[in-house]
Amino acid sequence: MDAAHTPRPEAVLFDIGNVLIEWQPEARYDEMIGRARREAMFAAVDLHGMNERLDRGEDFRAVIHETADRYPDFRDEILMWHARWSDLARPPIDHSVRLLRALRRAGVPVFALSNFGIGSFAVSESDHPFLAEFDRRYISGHMGVTKPAQRIYEMVETDCAVAPGRLLFTDDRPDNIAAAAARGWQVHLFEGPQGWADRLVAAGLLTMDEAA
CATH class of the missing domain: 3.40.50.1000 (HAD superfamily/HAD-like)
Structure with missing residues (x-):
């Protein structure tokens, strides 16, 4: 109807x-770290899955730091999800x-x-x-x-x-x-x-x- x-x-x-x-985190990361680095990170790390954990109520800082520790090659960039949230959203x-x-x-x-x-x-x-x-x-x-x-x-x-x-x-x-x-x-x-x-x-x- x-x-x-x-x-x-x-x-x-x-x-x-x-x-x-x-809410276009890929585009915001392109601005912050460059497209090539962003593509490599998103291919290696399920950042949207990480964010879904936040959406279900898990701790903002703890989940992101835990994920960053699992992927040391992208640790600094993953931590931006917390430290630079204002630049992402x-x-x-x-x-x-x-x-x-x-x-x-x-x-x-x-x-x-x-x-x-x-x-x-x-x-x-x-x-x-x-x-x-x-x-x-x-x-x-x-x-x-x-x-x-x-x-x-x-x-x-x-x-x-x-x-x-x-x-x-x-x-x-x-x-x-x-x-x-x-x-x-x-x-x-x-x-x-x-x-x-x-x-x-x-x-x-x-x-x-x-x-x-």
Whole structure:
């Protein structure tokens, strides 16, 4: 059913990485250490797997130092994942931030639902004050479970007490979107802020001017 024929959402949920803040660690490492060195490191070390441990709630510093110690050839570069997190998780996606704030001005409850570590989120929140502006925040590291596991969506539903069909969720990963849709949530695959703005207008939550 398209947006024009679905119930008006009662709450909107934003993913964070690649929705509100760019999450392209390969590109950021290219800037910091050069492409050739980055390619060699990512080929040798499962850095995304390391980050998934953070997203499940493991200690920010400890996991990265443990990984760095296992790969001494790339130790200094791996430690940047901790020491230079602010250089990895950037820049903010300005139009998406404006949409978050426009929804709040319009009186629409806005939640975060993101795979994010406890320590890394604390750094990003300090870097990006808009991360404190949500009505509710569902951060996987604090919840002990990550998308797309069904449990995290169940936990959101229980906590916010909004019917699944009245939740509108955007995420850049199709698997996360599919899991939410399977529970009856309204969903939008984020491919850029303009498409998300258009969806919010179509859902009757913002005017075109408010979504600009």
